[in-house]
Amino acid sequence: MSTSQIAFLKGHGTENDFVIVPDPDNALTLPAALVARLCDRRAGIGGDGLLHVVRSAAHPEARSMAGEAEWFMDYRNADGSIAEMCGNGVRVFAHYLQRAGLVEEGDLTVATRGGPKRVHLAKNGDITVSMGQALLPDASVTVSVDGRSWPARNVNMGNPHAVAFVDDLEHAGDLFTAPPFTPEAVYPEGVNVEFVVDRGPRHVGMRVHERGSGETRSCGTGACAVAVATARRDGADPAVTGLPVTYRVDLPGGTLVITEHPDGAVDMTGPAVIVAEGVIDPAWLETA
Numbered sequence: 001m002s003t004s005q006i007a008f009l010k011g012h013g014t015e016n017d018f019v020i021v022p023d024p025d026n027a028l029t030l031p032a033a034l035v036a037r038l039c040d041r042r043a044g045i046g047g048d049g050l051l052h053v054v055r056s057a058a059h060p061e062a063r064s065m066a067g068e069a070e071w072f073m074d075y076r077n078a079d080g081s082i083a084e085m086c087g088n089g090v091r092v093f094a095h096y097l098q099r100a101g102l103v104e105e106g107d108l109t110v111a112t113r114g115g116p117k118r119v120h121l122a123k124n125g126d127i128t129v130s131m132g133q134a135l136l137p138d139a140s141v142t143v144s145v146d147g148r149s150w151p152a153r154n155v156n157m158g159n160p161h162a163v164a165f166v167d168d169l170e171h172a173g174d175l176f177t178a179p180p181f182t183p184e185a186v187y188p189e190g191v192n193v194e195f196v197v198d199r200g201p202r203h204v205g206m207r208v209h210e211r212g213s214g215e216t217r218s219c220g221t222g223a224c225a226v227a228v229a230t231a232r233r234d235g236a237d238p239a240v241t242g243l244p245v246t247y248r249v250d251l252p253g254g255t256l257v258i259t260e261h262p263d264g265a266v267d268m269t270g271p272a273v274i275v276a277e278g279v280i281d282p283a284w285l286e287t288a
């Protein structure tokens with residue numbers, strides 16, 4: 001594929017939006033600066049991140065997963081940085097594959113930097129991703145905004161999250177910049193920070209500041225981290241009770257349903273939408 005004719009699509013999952021770049025043979029070079037330009041909402045196409053769609057066999061980071069997952073989600077944040085996982089991204093990625101006729105309704109596996117993820121494409125359009133187990137590294141972290149501070153639960157869903165329970169989501173402030181946390185050494189690679197309020201039994205609301213993207217209207221891995229942290233807070237750890245626990249997680253862009261099973265496996269269910277498709281103008285690409 002010539003770099004002067006790059007096809008793209010635009011899609012979102014609960015309004016966490018992505019530029020999708022199909023590149024089955026991994027022929028494109030996508031340096032961080034170009035990704036950031038593509039994700040720019042004024043000078044580019046605009047998105048919280050970019051999904052580079054590559055055959056696993058064609059990508060050095062995914063070749064070892066090619067036997068079980070034909071397709072690799074090479075995910076990038078809006079600033080061009082690389083992240084291990086993107087939960088909403090996997091749903092949009094799988095939806096794109098189905099729409100393009102590359103996979104069928106039912107089950108498939110998508111390779112990610114966080115390992116292979118099982119995905120179920122349901123008839124009604126819902127997409128469920130088996131996100132794997134949450135890790136809960138024991139570290140006491142404090143997150144602060146505008147003079148208020150909260151203890152945060154450290155949850156790793158392949159990527160790092162700090163989950164803080166607050167009285168009011170407004171207390172998270174404008175989230176234009178990353179909320180400071182201490183001690184900084186806990187997250188040497190940065191962190192996604194979630195602010196959570198209770199909305200009812202097994203029902204929470206959240207806002208998130210994503211590493212590399214700023215405040216987004218949804219974060220799939222963040223919703224999973226929030227559900228796991230809330231289950232621990234509520235004394236509903238499935239490994240202890242022997243029962244799965246399901247949380248409805250409301251985000252500014254929609255609702256995700258998260259279930260944690262007694263073996264620790266976390267499932268996330270939500271929608272995915274393709275909004276548009278087109279070709280990047282070669283003249284724009286020259287300047288980008």
Ligand SMILES: N[C@@H](CCC[C@H](N)C(=O)O)C(=O)O
Binds near residue numbers: 084086159160192222
């Ligand atoms: N929006 C994503 C998470 C994307 C990666 C994150 N910004 C990071 O750097 O870890 C999701 O839906 O999970």
